[in-house]
Amino acid sequence: MVRTVGSRGPKTMEAIRAAGLRLIRQHGYEAITLRQLGQEVGIQPGSMYNYIQSKQELLFTLIRDHMVALSAEVATALEGAADPLDRLRRFIRFHVSYHIRRTDEVFIGGSELRSLEGENRTAILAMRRDYERLLVVILEDGMAAGQFKRTDPPVTAYAILAMLTGVCTWYNPAGRMGEEDLIRLHQDMILGGVLASGAQP
Incomplete structure (x- = not known):
């Protein structure tokens, strides 16, 4: 029927x-x-x-909705945070938590980006750049405030995002490390790499 x-x-x-x-x-x-x-x-x-x-419409809708949710939720996570160090901690917490809860969306958003066509691909790439820019600005503000080491902010941001996004490919909720432990581990590793000498974590 x-x-x-x-x-x-x-x-x-x-x-x-x-x-x-x-x-x-x-x-x-x-x-x-x-x-x-x-x-x-x-x-x-x-x-x-x-x-x-079409199948293309479905793929675009799935990835677009994932990016819309990602952008809306990270805005909520960062709301009210002015200090760059606090914002970075919040960003790491959000990104790890989101990516281990939405593994299918994250996987498809990364692996099937190549399958998007024309304007669909252009729209998603723009949304990805907006999200990446949030982290770049946090790093730039932290450097300006003397909290973070002087590095290339976009390159540093891409390295951090690659590390954080990778959790969705290997994390096992039934394993020996819980979500909070995983978040703290990534916060410690990233802050240890970007904090300026003498800055308080």
């Missing part, structure tokens, strides 16, 4: 999104089809077009 857009529409769209995340994570964007996605959700292939027009 074909489903139509109506009261069940939002629930069906959420099911499509969840299935899309799972299938793309397992098989890769190029390997999946809308027919396969429809079978996973339990709707006829033709009915998929009531919700998404």
